[in-house]
Amino acid sequence: MGLPATDLIEVTYRIEADASEIEQRAYDIALEQTVELPDQVVTDSYVRDNIIGKILDIQPQQAGIYHARIGYNPLCAAGELTQFLNLIFGNSCIKTGLKVIDLLLPNDVLSGYQGPRFGQAGLRDIFAVPDKPMLCTALKPMGKSSDDLAELAYQFALGGVDMIKDDHGLSNQSSAPYEERVEKCVAAIDRANRETGGRSVYVPNVTAGFDQIESRVRFAKQAGAGGLLIAPGLVGFDTLRWIAEQDDIALPIMAHPTLTGPQVINPSIGFSHRVFFGLLHRLAGADCVIYPNYGGRFGFSEQECQDIASACQQEMGHFKSIFPTPGGGMGFDKVAQMTKTYGQNVMYLMGGSLYGWSDDLTASTKALLEKLARTS
């Protein structure tokens, strides 16, 4: 017996293999990700019918490369995001020539996750930006005092940046301790908003030790932060999910890609860009997913960036569309090109380019926003 295919968690793997071995390679994945035993050792018929992954199809691509779709019983994921990730790629990701390139989840699985609380539409409401690209920047560098960082936040808010986040390296350094920094940056942005009538918010980095995360999140909330920055590569995807699902927090979540590079950048291993930065971050509940833009100092291609943006917005059960948030590679001269790539449904993260443009962060920000408005 066993479940019908439509109720399965469907994972598509890119497999580098010869024709003679592809069927065995695919079945090895189906075993490795579930029973983790050789086939002949699994004698229990319930386990054979319901637990071992099912090969749904295998499609040859270019020479030596196949796409194999394998279905897993949702019971194996136990309703947990940690076990879901373990199920789809846990041990198999330790093999080379094997990459997760697509993911299709039955509604029964999707309905187990709340997903992004705000999504694109929610953020556009909050910031009153109905149709143009949104703008995010980062407070930096590490080593500056809370007062200095708050002054930068003030200037960016005067210029009209929507979400003013901590650099991902700001945590609780003695140069700008977390609670002091949060209070000062919130106050500075509030002051700017009162002057401009704007809606800028401060987004502190709540990435921290396992036992510190909840208190950082709650402190940010009570201090008046307008969003939270978290790095799933440092604390796990489920921490993001947990924060996103807390009704008494209810703040937009930005996810940062730190430490996750090896999960995507090699074509033969890890996850595809769209699965990792698009589908998994959305599943976990991010409202904005930060990733390195093409044309900057990292190596993502335009196609990979478009793939991420598309996964942020594709049909996915009850899940809201979220903002692809490309960072870097976005100078003033690139606005037209970026608009071709991303259209209007994007949040640009501009850090270095704004700092480097002029000493007047407010003027630089205004100039950029005008340019974005003209190109739309």
Add this chain to the structure above:
Amino acid sequence: MGLPATDLIEVTYRIEADASEIEQRAYDIALEQTVELPDQVVTDSYVRDNIIGKILDIQPQQAGIYHARIGYNPLCAAGELTQFLNLIFGNSCIKTGLKVIDLLLPNDVLSGYQGPRFGQAGLRDIFAVPDKPMLCTALKPMGKSSDDLAELAYQFALGGVDMIKDDHGLSNQSSAPYEERVEKCVAAIDRANRETGGRSVYVPNVTAGFDQIESRVRFAKQAGAGGLLIAPGLVGFDTLRWIAEQDDIALPIMAHPTLTGPQVINPSIGFSHRVFFGLLHRLAGADCVIYPNYGGRFGFSEQECQDIASACQQEMGHFKSIFPTPGGGMGFDKVAQMTKTYGQNVMYLMGGSLYGWSDDLTASTKALLEKLARTS
């Protein structure tokens, strides 16, 4: 001014670069990992002297490959393991041709971590295995009932396996819910120990949702588990640290490599095997670090496995030596070869080979232990 080099966190990167660009590539890392701004934008002299990473030396290796040692001010790590990881490789890991291959931490940093609570000596005391290799196995497959898994645990314990862990895919599936499984497996192993006078323990998998981990850990403790299995790739290294440091838990910690493959398996990206599985897991407080053995179904080389084993035991401040715990690739016929690779200070994780050897798990285990004793 700035700190003297000996007080810095020293990270050695393997960089693929031409001679003409290596100095800039190294300095780009020093900037990216700290201020995340172009050099000319960083004007603050405190930040320039104290925050930007310092290039300590650059050594050419084979053509097109360099080893660059960069020093970071420990203040940048803010006493947090999450920020420490962010500091040494956060954004730079998104670049290809760049790998962390060594790590040297000043005593001021090491003393901020408790490290492994038991280590090799502690585990040898607990299990009364003064000098031979220790033995671990896994309960599987997923889909079996708690009673069936407990029966397997009983048989392994009769045979004399030291640590009987959950397969890493067992979480809270309806087939064997966590609390029921823990109680039954603990009881089964206790029964076996009473019969044999042995000291086998059950090691449940406490990898779970962010808000579930602590309760799983506490349940395991009060139920009488003798160790805990956790997967840093799913929940973050700091969760491991937190568990290891809880004095009212005080159970040996085994770390599982699930989802971490891409962090090590490609020679051009991520971390070296020894840094990732050796130094980082030890820093976080694992007593046993599981990794795929060479000669099995994963691609680690004998040298990479020896490197891990050596990092588990090298001089590292107040940190205890921990058990390299190679899994797979260890049939009965390989005992002599493995002894050459690892010597006696190793814990073997044997799952599939024991299940596959015969239907009598107790007899298989006893035969293996005899073989290990004869080879020592």
